[in-house]
Amino acid sequence: MDFGNLIRNYGEAVAMILFGIGFSNLLLQKNLIKKIIGLNIMDTATYLFLALKGYIDGRKAPVVVDGIQSVEAYVNPIPSGLVLTGIVVSVSVTALMLSLTIRLYRRYHTLDLDEISTLLKKEEK
């Protein structure tokens, strides 16, 4: 096995590990707040990955100062734009999830999704 690439691209590797942590938390945690934390870790990991992919060593952010307009001087700005859009999306879904959590907590006084399901079944009987 050759781990050279893995070590050289350690940033991307970290991003993928974080994505895995976030994903499994969102999927497996019972507590709704922990699920939302998982969601945020997962989204942030994707942004880290994108930002790393747009970065080119030794270059600067694409803001024209001192009249330098050569493409060679700047990093790729598109991933940063994508990250910004992604952050907007992630903020809105987080807000929606939190509001749903508040509703459920006010009704059932618990944050455990499985417990809420059992309470619902009891309610029907």
Add this chain to the structure above:
Amino acid sequence: MDFIRNFPFFSIVLSLFSGPLSSILGGKWAKRVNLAVIVLCGILSGAVLWYVCRTGEAFVYTMGHFPAPWGNEIRAGILEALLAVFFCAIMLLCMLGGAREREAEIETSKQNLYYIMVNLLLCSLLALIYTNDLFTAYVFVEINTISACGLIMIKQNGRTIEAATRYMIMSLLGSGLLLLGLCFLYDLTGHLLMSNIQESVHALVASGQYQRPLLMAICLMCVGLAIKSALFPFHTWLPDAYGYSTVSSAAILSSLVSKGYIFLLVKIFYRVIGFDVFSGSKVIHVLFAFGIAGMIMGSVDAIRESDIRRMIAYSSVAQIGYIYMGFGLGTMEGVIASIYHVICHGATKSLLFVAASGITDASGGSRYFKDLNGAGHRNRLAGVAFTAGSLSMVGVPMFAGFISKLFFSQAAVGHDIKMLPTLIALAISTILNAVYFMKTVIRIYSPLKIPVMDEKAAETGSQETMTGKNAGLPEGYREITMRQQPVKAAAMILFILLNIMLGLNSEPLIGLIERGLKMFS
């Protein structure tokens, strides 16, 4: 005539801006605006369909006139326009068919919020259909998810909020994977526009570089969209979300929202990765296996269900399985059959949901099979509509479902390894479908056992309610005639006609789908 090229953009913007407009209107006006917008979008898409059929080639609309690699694009061909017309038509019928329940179940002060959500949903569906940019597609996938969540939870009770939470969790997992897949693809190719990505992917495949990341990107996008459209092992959110939300929401969710994601997946197959690359990868075998598992397991779950709405919801799992099985065949015929099934299932499942609401309405609001006896006599039209929908789902000739099953088997016959499993699964699934749908149809036409009341209760008890047409029926049960609910009756009749039309006259539609798919590549 070239002015028609603006219409896809107009229809997206029109539905987008009618959302904020509805927020300052009252419930009644919001409803009128919503219906007008759906009709208008349908007409605009119809014009686009006519235009692309006449010119015979797809057109690209550059947003803000920025040229290809930088700007954002909208692309319209026959298939896109056809699905846009179809989505608008189904949405209109769903909104009309569920109007009565919706107005009863949602608080009056919150009526207009529902229409905001529907307008945004229409906008995101149209954008998913027409866009030529992958990241735009991701953003509209999220808008679609959020508005669908709103549709589920607008009827406020514990069940719907829990269902909305579960739906959101699964959807967010799906969109996380989709986003990661898009990032991979962007890093590999350096483009976001579908046509540019396809060129780069072909160059990559030809050079043999980065095969594993490319495969990962395909996997991530497939799994992400499969979770969002409720393919078999990821369907756990579906029965609650479809079963407890208000009728028009359930109909829209099952027949449109999941189909929007499926169409995006078709676009990714054809326009982003390229169909030969996709059918050469091993991903299609996985999709095929899960599609077959879904066809059978969804039906088994539906048989075990004792609640009519949840039964129809589980049947959706089986039908989504059919669609993915068609993709898994990896041939043009399979994809044509799948797209035809998208249309057929959209027309049938929304009919079933609307008809089921008529049936439960006539049975005192109970959704359990034990209370549904004789509902087909109390609400004749709903009974007929449910029977028609059931026959279509089972695959009886003359109805839409038969044609899609026919095309699935025809597509499978050309395939050497996958032929046998497909045909066996189709046969088993048809039998299972027949078991649970015919069980329900027999139940709603079998006579009602009226509980024997003791004489005292019959004398003193509610004499007013026992007179007239509802005499002799248990409390809450009533007869519903077409005249009492003209709008719903009209919607159901139109749904039945649509089903029969799809079943008897499928040739032109199949021709359009085939031409549309050829335009894709």
